[in-house]
Amino acid sequence: MSERKGNLMSVRSDVKVLDATIRDGGLCNNFEFTDEFVTELYKSNIKSGVDYMEFGYKASKTLFDPSKFGKWKFCNEEDIRAIVGDNVSDMKIAVMADVGRCDFKTDFLPKSESVIDMVRVACYIHQIPAAVEMIEYFHQLGYETTCNIMAISQANTDQVEEALTMLCQSHVDVIYLVDSYGSLYPENAAKLAKQYLQFADEYGKKIGFHGHNNQNLAFANTIETMSYGVSYLDATAMGMGRGAGNCAMELLLGFLKNPKYSLYSLLTFVENYMIPLKQSGVVWGYDLQYMLTGQLNRHPREAMAFTADERSDYCEFYKSLLDNF
Amino acid sequence: MSERKGNLMSVRSDVKVLDATIRDGGLCNNFEFTDEFVTELYKSNIKSGVDYMEFGYKASKTLFDPSKFGKWKFCNEEDIRAIVGDNVSDMKIAVMADVGRCDFKTDFLPKSESVIDMVRVACYIHQIPAAVEMIEYFHQLGYETTCNIMAISQANTDQVEEALTMLCQSHVDVIYLVDSYGSLYPENAAKLAKQYLQFADEYGKKIGFHGHNNQNLAFANTIETMSYGVSYLDATAMGMGRGAGNCAMELLLGFLKNPKYSLYSLLTFVENYMIPLKQSGVVWGYDLQYMLTGQLNRHPREAMAFTADERSDYCEFYKSLLDNF
Numbered sequence: 001m002s003e004r005k006g007n008l009m010s011v012r013s014d015v016k017v018l019d020a021t022i023r024d025g026g027l028c029n030n031f032e033f034t035d036e037f038v039t040e041l042y043k044s045n046i047k048s049g050v051d052y053m054e055f056g057y058k059a060s061k062t063l064f065d066p067s068k069f070g071k072w073k074f075c076n077e078e079d080i081r082a083i084v085g086d087n088v089s090d091m092k093i094a095v096m097a098d099v100g101r102c103d104f105k106t107d108f109l110p111k112s113e114s115v116i117d118m119v120r121v122a123c124y125i126h127q128i129p130a131a132v133e134m135i136e137y138f139h140q141l142g143y144e145t146t147c148n149i150m151a152i153s154q155a156n157t158d159q160v161e162e163a164l165t166m167l168c169q170s171h172v173d174v175i176y177l178v179d180s181y182g183s184l185y186p187e188n189a190a191k192l193a194k195q196y197l198q199f200a201d202e203y204g205k206k207i208g209f210h211g212h213n214n215q216n217l218a219f220a221n222t223i224e225t226m227s228y229g230v231s232y233l234d235a236t237a238m239g240m241g242r243g244a245g246n247c248a249m250e251l252l253l254g255f256l257k258n259p260k261y262s263l264y265s266l267l268t269f270v271e272n273y274m275i276p277l278k279q280s281g282v283v284w285g286y287d288l289q290y291m292l293t294g295q296l297n298r299h300p301r302e303a304m305a306f307t308a309d310e311r312s313d314y315c316e317f318y319k320s321l322l323d324n325f
Numbered sequence: 326m327s328e329r330k331g332n333l334m335s336v337r338s339d340v341k342v343l344d345a346t347i348r349d350g351g352l353c354n355n356f357e358f359t360d361e362f363v364t365e366l367y368k369s370n371i372k373s374g375v376d377y378m379e380f381g382y383k384a385s386k387t388l389f390d391p392s393k394f395g396k397w398k399f400c401n402e403e404d405i406r407a408i409v410g411d412n413v414s415d416m417k418i419a420v421m422a423d424v425g426r427c428d429f430k431t432d433f434l435p436k437s438e439s440v441i442d443m444v445r446v447a448c449y450i451h452q453i454p455a456a457v458e459m460i461e462y463f464h465q466l467g468y469e470t471t472c473n474i475m476a477i478s479q480a481n482t483d484q485v486e487e488a489l490t491m492l493c494q495s496h497v498d499v500i501y502l503v504d505s506y507g508s509l510y511p512e513n514a515a516k517l518a519k520q521y522l523q524f525a526d527e528y529g530k531k532i533g534f535h536g537h538n539n540q541n542l543a544f545a546n547t548i549e550t551m552s553y554g555v556s557y558l559d560a561t562a563m564g565m566g567r568g569a570g571n572c573a574m575e576l577l578l579g580f581l582k583n584p585k586y587s588l589y590s591l592l593t594f595v596e597n598y599m600i601p602l603k604q605s606g607v608v609w610g611y612d613l614q615y616m617l618t619g620q621l622n623r624h625p626r627e628a629m630a631f632t633a634d635e636r637s638d639y640c641e642f643y644k645s646l647l648d649n650f
Contacts, residue, residue: 186545187333187552188333216541216543216544216545217545219540219541219542220511220542220545220546223510223511227512251540251541251616254540254620255510264640264643268640270613271637271639288592291579312600313596314592314595315596
């Protein structure tokens, strides 16, 4: 058993906080954020000491019709620059590229011509070879890269080991443990994190954590895995994200001891932009239907349909989940 | 460092689940539950395998005017019996008695004449001598007893050690670690739990945990402390409880592996009674103002006033908390 790094009072200067509000939150509103919203979040993140801000996906315009989504599903260079200019700040800009849903060979400029700093490659565990191809390409272009292995709670231990071996032999900078189904408990999240960290320490990689709040554990799992050495931490304003949402940035910034992080400007943003967004009818966050899919370690799609249909027959829903195991 | 007891797959047959919905939830609605609500919760708890159901407080009728509160603030014997008869079930009945707010020498029957099984004595750490007096009295009457040391996040390590020494020399059965302010993180909750368990193991006592959800950690702290040997676990339906509320029973029952626990009947109760209760305007649960008092390790009273006033100026509220440190 590896030991905890630091304690509840110490500053962990290796920690990097990544705001994924526009990217994961965009899944709740079809990426239709106003420019004002994104600009104010950008400013707020800088003031709060956030290390990376993820602007959205670089999705394929062949697979997805740009007229049917907000622009942050595509993250055109000029759209990001319209918000950040040349990004004269210490905060870095990230975008996500999904394996199989991204035209990566045509849609990325060389880093020297782009305001983007980091490309996060998201994949399921069987897609690691495809992810490695993309990572090597982005690395050659000059970007920092991550590999976000999704739905890790459904992978088996051998698969995880093979995936980590392949990634550690690549040029990836950060490997993310992603609890897509919100089904990990702190105890098994920590166990997985230790497995990742063992590889990371040997090969000089960093490890990140991205949680979902199906069982109200996104924040708990984030700080638990962090305590063993995970250093890239994803969070979103008010936990905005698909289904039950993510680790809330306000919980995370309130927890971290590094004085560079400040809760106050985030609270201002939450009060002025997030609460009105919720009140306007955009739905996310912990609810019983997401708890049930999390407990059963399955994709939240049925819970999302239950939510969209405004159902409240939780017992029938639970029975239907058990019937379709 | 003590080791975890069992793992995420194992049945911990020493675990006892206590439903505190009426008692802690009663703080949200002045204990004004209908008899139907309490009866259905009682039946649901039995079907779900809950081990103890707490019916409310045994508050002093000298200090509190019975006409101004629902009956579960006082838990008259006949009121409990009107719901449970002679309680022909395996589930035990608990009530809470606050140090200094209870006429314990006049308001309790001998256990042989009462349907109550357990009296939980709640106190702050400086009140331990008064708590011990009550515990010995209730023990003499024939009741199981607990001591719930509240606001433990504000006690210092020496105080905790002295309190545990005094309690271990009493006849108390269970000592509860109570995170009244919702300010403990899993890491320090576990550390405190290990301190409690060291005493408990030596003196043959059991340890319980009662969480509050200010930082969305009530469930996480419950299962984390449990993993080291805490065995009495408090939860409430939908987390109903003062301020940010408690550990949600549905999260806990979904987690426990003992087949005696069943989520289904609880879901039925939640659907038929808890959701309508929320919709009727009774307010509890995680919200930013409670997060802030939890992060600052202080009593939620200011956050409760903020909620009651239906304020949403979180930044002003945060500044006022920092001004009054």
